[in-house]
Structures are given as structure tokens and as C-alpha cells.
Amino acid sequence: MNYALPRTSTRTRTSVSPVMAVLLVWGFVASSASAAEPNADVVTFPLQVAIALEGGKPVCTAAWFAQQVSDANELYARSRVRFRVTKTREISEKFAALHTRADRDALAKLTEANVIDVFVVAALEDVDEPGRYRKGVAWTSRPEAARFLILSAVAPATVLAHELGHFFGNGHSAVPDNLMSYTRTGGRVFFDDSQVAKVNAFADQFLASGRLAEARSSLEARER
Helix, strand or coil, X not given: CEEEECCCCCCCCCCCCCHHHHHHHHHHHHHCCCCCCCCCCCEEEEEEEEXXXXXXXXXXXHHHHHHHHHHHHHHCCCCCEEEEEEEEEEECHHHCEECCHHHHHHHHHHCCCXXXXXXXXXXXXXXXXXXXXXXXXXXXXXXXXXEEEEEXXXXXXXXXXXXXXXXXXXXXXXXXXECCXXXXXXXXXXXXXXXXXXXXXXXXXXXXXXXXXXXXXXXXXXXX
8 A cells, every 4th residue: 555665675673672661752752843833733643552573572663663753743843733652562473464454454453542553563565466565554444444554664764654644634646755655756755735734634623523532732731
């Protein structure tokens, strides 16, 4: 679906300690890293992160995921949306490699209400092109219709931001270096005005519906 990897790839992984505490602290810091415009109603959305184990160790480091969140907040700075990690956990090694739709759908039982669920796995095979591996996907499970994100542990910078773009209503773009494009030239990655407007509109919908009840607006915080 999004961001393809070559058919064969290698990855390195360092042991991590302690992933969970570092991510929670970084999630708070990164959500505040980009200053909003004065009086803007900035909404911070909660990310619940589930990291698969492989060989008894998490498939990604704390620094890796923290950078994904930081990159997302920088790219969303023109919008009213920010992100922070509110909960992290490790999940079974049986989820480390996802090859089929059924493998992805099995994650639905691990999702929770009121948050954006993000799963990090070692390998994410394309369900339409077996043998090809993806770096990330915004997935809707069947039959539950649970919506969540899956990242490969080899995903480069901005992949979390890209998949969040899908979560907030944006499709793919044909414009090189647009956040929602497959094509990178080495230039600055960006959102255009229409994409920012869509992110803001979806944020309003999420707040109004209560679907992401743990989201908090800056104006609400100032009123307390």
C-alpha cells in the first residue's frame, strides 16, 4: 500500500533499554516541539505504540520511534494537529512478521478505544505482491473495521507522518517530495494547503465524534 521495500533487505537492530519510559518522555517533548500560531487551537492526538518482539527483543529502538514522532510533529506544524505517545507496550513475537491480510487483521484485537494505535513489526509483506515488503500501511481490519497504523522497523524518516496523513483523510500525491507521495528527490518534504485543510477537518470530526476521546486541544487546556 505505502512505501515499498526491495524484495530482499537487511536490517540492523540494537538492544534497547528501557524503550517504554523513553518513548513516553519523548512523546511529551515532541508534541510540544513545534510552536503553534498564537491563539491557534492545537489538538494533540494520543498514539498508543505496540512494538513486536523478535528474538526476545523489541524490533525498534526508542530513538527510532521518537524520531518518527518528532518528524511527524514538524511536518504537521502548519496544521492544528500534533502527536504524543501516551502508552507503549511490547507484543508477542508472533506479530513480528506480517505476510497476509489475516496477519494484519489479527492486530485488531490488540487495539484500544480513544487512541491512534501504531504497531511496529520486523517485516510487513505486501498482501497484493507477495515477496515485496512495505515500510508502512494505514490498515482497516475485517470484519471489525478497526483502523490502525503498521510500521516496519526499517521505515525511514516521515513514514509515520505519511501513514498519519492517510489516517487524517489524505490520499496519495503524484507531486515529488509531497509527504503523501512515493517519490523523494532529497528536497524538503511538505504538506500542501489542501492537505493541511483536510487534516484540520478530520481533527474537528474526531473531536466532535469523541472517537479519539483522549485528544486534547490547547484552548481546552487553557480554560481549565
